[in-house]
Amino acid sequence: MATVYSLPYLYETDVEWIGERKGDLESPGLASLQVASPPEFQGHQGMWTPEHYFVASVNSCFMTTFLAIAEMSRLELVSFDSKATGKLDKVEGAGYQMTEELSSSQNSSFDTKRTWNGPAESWKKQKGTV
């Protein structure tokens, strides 16, 4: 029998400090990751930061949502690639904020084989940018 999931869905994380500006990031049943402050906040080079994870979550949510919609639309995906850059800035009276998520038509692309048999005009672009 298939597992039945019921709302709300819960996503657990545990962050434990391991020295300097670094931490271990865990979630039940998942491989451990590490996280650190970025160099511009007295942190470390070459490590995923809270800022990166935030932008990655938005960018990858875009992909998983796209995959779900493509499947519902019976579009057979050939490729999908999306670049997103988060812009962190100081906002007057509000401190640091992720003010923009830059993701334009230049940096997301997909390619599909048309498999849908609905009206052709609905799927004019088999290959395109979003």
Next chain:
Amino acid sequence: MATVYSLPYLYETDVEWIGERKGDLESPGLASLQVASPPEFQGHQGMWTPEHYFVASVNSCFMTTFLAIAEMSRLELVSFDSKATGKLDKVEGAGYQMTEELSSSQNSSFDTKRTWNGPAESWKKQKGTV
């Protein structure tokens, strides 16, 4: 000479579909990660999801901010551990939303050696929960 960073700070990510409901997650200079839709959205068990990365970013930002404040306050940290759970629910007329980030006094703790020489009443709790 120390590197000088200037605002805004940019955080780049690239997500590329690798089949099923999975993607590779990259950022210049960082080790690759993977991401997948969670099982409750026709995804995969045992993989970090956009939902997990979102909660992880908030939780680890809490840690890195705490570390920065502790350092500015000359508090010598002994340990820091924070659990945070994101609650995803359906919101009438708005679809799925991360409606709550559950992180209470029961699941975040820190322990410090007092090293600050300022007024004692400001740092009554050497060891505590937030």
